[in-house]
Amino acid sequence: MRPTMLLLLCAACTDVENPHNDDDNELITRVELTLSPEAGGDAEVASWSDPEADGNPLIDALLLSIDGPYVLEVAFFNDLAEPSEEITAEVAAEAAEHQVFFTGEGVLGPATGMVTAAIVEHQYADEDSNGLPIGLLNRLIPVSAGTGEITVRLRHLPPEGNALVKVPELAETAAADGFAAIGGDDDVLVTFPMSVDAAE
């Protein structure tokens, strides 16, 4: 790094008067969940969105039917970029350093441990180059009618030195000991209201 020496009087520097926050950065402002019935039918999209990043998110509810399991796809977007930018492909490209976890009231899955009043069961349906789950593609299986919440957590797990942070059974470790027991930082931690309708 070379030393910088700016000896000119810079009172007219316009960079001060033209502020801009660099949005080419680690920003995610929208999370989309796409539910597609495995038996066929229309997909449903629910989004958690805070386009102005001012603490007032718009949150859609997940509406499921007891009838069938669903394919659950997760996508991430930066709506502050112009045009809006989808981040999902970048996460997928770095799958060995990312994992999506699903928890919440009414969710049974690898990251939740035993849950007695689950309304849905989560299963991972993808894996990275090390054979570890990613969580961009999942199965969501309704188990009983009712209401609850599903929390979606995208965890960035880069290696530290020569040690991998994304290791087998991270979800199970989090279920047993809490997320403080696994490494990495949350890039996303959002919660959707959820309901499972009884069969007609």
Place this chain on the structure above:
Amino acid sequence: MKRTLPTLGAVLALGCCVAGPAAAEPPSSAVESADLPEPARLLQRVALFYPEDAGSQHGDVVLLVEVGIDGVTGAVQVESGPEVFFASALEAASRLVFEPARSDGVAVASVTRIHFHFAPPSELDDDATMEIVVHGDHPDLEDTKARTTLDRAALERAAGQDLAGSVEEVPGVTVGGGTTSAAKPIIRGQQERRLLVLVDGVRHESQKWGPDHGTEVDPFSAGSITVIRGAAGARYGPDAMGGVLLVNPPPLRTDPGVQGTALGSFASNGTRPFAGLRLDAVPAALPALSLRLEGNAAVGASRHTPDYVLGNTASRAWNLGATAAVRLGTSQLRASWRHHDLAAGVFHGVRSATPAEFEAQLEAGVPEGAERWEPSFAIERAYQAVSHDLALLHLATHSPLGTADVRYAYQHNRRREYEQVRDGVAGPQYDFTLRTHSLDAELAHPEAVVGDVTMSGGVGLQAGLQENVYQGLTLLPNARSFSGGLFAYERASVGRADVELGGRYDGLLRTAFLDDADYQRHVRRGSLDASHCSTTEEAARCPGAYGAASLSAGALLHVVPEHLDVKVDLARASRFPDLDELYLLGSAPSLPAFALGFPDLGVETSTGATVTSGLRLPWLQAELSGFASRIDNYVQFAPEIGADGQPRFEVTVRGAFPRFTYTPLRPWSHGGEATVDLGPTAPVGLRLQGAVVRITADGQELVGTAPDRFDARLLVRPQLAGVDDTELSLIATGVARQFRVDPERDLAPAPDGVMLLGAAAQATLGSKLRVGIELRNLLDARYREYTSLLRYYADQPGRDFRLRVGMDF
């Protein structure tokens, strides 16, 4: 060379004749003793002979006395006083014996000012003698404020450490550590926002608001560092509420030749070597020109606690500096440039976590990932990269009007913080550029004698232009500010007492430039009143204007000259709110909080007093200082509480975080420091030091107030052949638990108190090679430091063995 003076007999023979100043002037090249880090110190008092023809009058005579490198007086000149006492004063001055002044540990010739007070023998009892008061004996002793100067030897003991580590041994100073290897000093419980650092007379300007931002000053470039404890705004300006650090370079060489200093150190915890070199030269062909070139570098691997490695705490730092000075008659023009560069990893255990996860990791006790971390010099994300440049042009001139100092300085501070991001994201996530132009001018008038009173003082002005440019994740706006100040001070010395008054007025005009998205966010939240700002297509412009007056009144009484002094300092000082306190908007990278500025904050003002007493005997030296102040509009960063009395939360895409904002309070701050040195030069000595501070508002101790601290050292100074300045010490440092802060108001309970043991040894071999070793945390104790941000995540580093070597050539 000592001049021949009239003998006592000759004086008597002269009778009523006015003897006049019989001695020659001290050489103009001699350095003023008071300007040196170690001024000449009077060792032996002498009796004054009262002239018969003085009748029964009192009289004060001030002399300028040359003190040689052997401590013997040379040329003497009368500066002021009644002529009838001149001969007696000159004769007495010739018999004074001094400890010579020292520069960089080497005895140098100097000029010191001596004050003789003559009183008629009829007014004295048998045991009384007329007084000799040496004014300007030592700046620390002569200042009306509590003040400690660390000389070159003291700074060398901290070789390889940053500024905070270099001043840690001063009573009342603690270190505010962070989650990197950088730290900042805390004086009387006040952190860097409320401290002023002056480097070579220039206010150090940086992003000092951040709890994880160290002070970008190179202690190797200092010949001395003075720590002033307490408010000093009237002399130094805004921010000088808790104290001031004066970082002064060593004097330049003035006679032809080349000299240098080399210093090296190694610390075992983190495998941290340091090397520094300074060269000073005066060309024989241009004896009026002085040159200096200096540089140093340090690297360090990740440190370790007794139980685990602190992953990603490696660092790299380097500094460069160059100075050229030319002496033109009674003036000197000096140009200098300094560059500081630091890259430091942020501890892997610091995670941007929700409160629930944050609490869980606190309860775990050992950070998650501790088993993964290995010692490494690699710096990974997250990390900080900081550079700081200081270019200075300094003109000092002496004339019948007095001594004038004019400084123009340009500072360029660049701070870039890199977070954990996807591979596709390049560059820093937080990028701060701070550009500062400053102009400081001061005129100190010549000493004037009015009756028995010697007056000294001066006036000055300070002006600045600063631009703050930020890019990155939503956090801060840009800003441009104009600042200015006018000050005056005057000191009266009479007999045993000195009284000093000072006044100053400072103003700040600042305009913040917010991009439209951030401006709208603030407006929607209600944290910014749109009527205060004007908007354009590019930005919202939000102006602010602040003004503050600072005052000081101090007195110094030489109760027993040379032995016992008492100082009283009354001071009022102020601080303008920082940009982050007004407009911060975003998640804090190091803490589970969403931070929000408060644009209506006012000027913070401290009004208080300090009383300091110093005792100096051959077998005992002691200093006791107590202070109390009230701070109006004290800005505290604390959780925002809603109307229902519950904390308010901010929902972000990364989870829900408690909202923290800046709240004005009106706390009391009080406490004190004590230092006792038994046998300061004896073969065996004991040094005790302690400090307490309380900062309370509404009956509650404020979070972050430093806990009580105590230090004890047993010193042994054997006399060994061929080895000088040998000293061995055993050290015990105790830090109490901060139990006065309500744990419900903090993010985590205060850590337990701790007793740390250490040892040190130092010596000078062959009069040239200075060596020292130090063992810190000898028992490898596990502990957390209350004043360190790291305490929320991990233990402090464990045992550390340090070796240092220095030499002059």
